[in-house]
Amino acid sequence: MKKLILQMQMSVDGFVGAVEDHRWQLWDWGEESDWDDELKTDFNAVFDTVDTILLSRKMAEEGYVGHWANAARKYPEDRFYAFAQRIVEAQKVVLSDKLKASRWERTSLASGDLPREVDALKAGEGGDIAVFGGAGFASALIAAGLVDEFQLFINPAVLGAGRRIFDQGGFARLKLLGSKAYACGMVVSRYAQAG
Numbered sequence: 001m002k003k004l005i006l007q008m009q010m011s012v013d014g015f016v017g018a019v020e021d022h023r024w025q026l027w028d029w030g031e032e033s034d035w036d037d038e039l040k041t042d043f044n045a046v047f048d049t050v051d052t053i054l055l056s057r058k059m060a061e062e063g064y065v066g067h068w069a070n071a072a073r074k075y076p077e078d079r080f081y082a083f084a085q086r087i088v089e090a091q092k093v094v095l096s097d098k099l100k101a102s103r104w105e106r107t108s109l110a111s112g113d114l115p116r117e118v119d120a121l122k123a124g125e126g127g128d129i130a131v132f133g134g135a136g137f138a139s140a141l142i143a144a145g146l147v148d149e150f151q152l153f154i155n156p157a158v159l160g161a162g163r164r165i166f167d168q169g170g171f172a173r174l175k176l177l178g179s180k181a182y183a184c185g186m187v188v189s190r191y192a193q194a195g
Contacts, residue, residue: 002052003128003148004118006138008165011155015162016135024157026186036184040080046151047086051126054118055107056133057096064132065092065104090130093121095137118146135163143168149177149192156185 009025010016018024026034035043055064068087075081092107095117102109110117118141121129131141141147142165174191181187 002122002124002126004054004122004131004141004146005046005050005128005149005151006131006141006147007046007151007153008138009153009155010165011157011159011162013158013160014164014166015159016138016165017163018159019161022159024155024159026155026184034184035186036182037080039182039184039186039188042180042188044080044082044086047083047130049128050086050130051090052121052124052129053087053090053092054121054129054131054133055092055094056137057094057099058137059133060092060094060096060104060107065107069105093117114140115144115146118144135165138165139168142166145193147193149190150174152189152191154187154189 008016009027011018011024033040065087068084071081072084072088075084088106090106092104093110094102094104094107095110095114097111099109099111110121131138131147173194175194177190177192179187179189
């Protein structure tokens with residue numbers, strides 16, 4: 001069975017979105033990245049196990065699919081952009097009740113009951129599923145108990161306020177799968193549901 005892997009950048013104090021427009025993430029969608037080479041290499045390694053990407057409607061409409069397709073074309077030989085080609089090759093699924101048709105390459109729509117749709121994806125053949133979306137989408141997946149692995153990219157920043165992803169669910173005990181600090185200041189911690 002496939003794992004659903006939620007990757008999320010967050011601040012040291014647990015926020016995934018800032019109230020004010022400060023640049024706090026070491027890597028945003030732009031070409032500039034403050035990630036060090038080791039972190040980029042490790043990030044690419046995660047995508048070796050992924051063949052499906054689950055996206056929120058908002059993330060898809062904000063340009064996720066097109067952005068990484070452009071990056072794959074622009075940097076075909078750059079080993080640090082290897083994940084961009086994997087994103088292009090992966091099957092993408094956008095969860096939405098509002099959209100009627102996909103306008104993105106290799107991307108299908110799923111709607112309706114969130115647990116039913118995610119369970120159907122997990123039951124399929126192939127590699128794991130990476131999840132990308134905002135705080136609301138991540139919170140809904142967490143509250144429904146659908147996330148198998150959390151990959152939290154802790155940025156060296158304290159926001160003091162903003163959006164969180166663990167606000168909807170109740171108590172949960174997590175099991176640490178691994179944690180690694182990088183020269184750029186990022187700490188990546190991986191967790192699974194305990195028990």
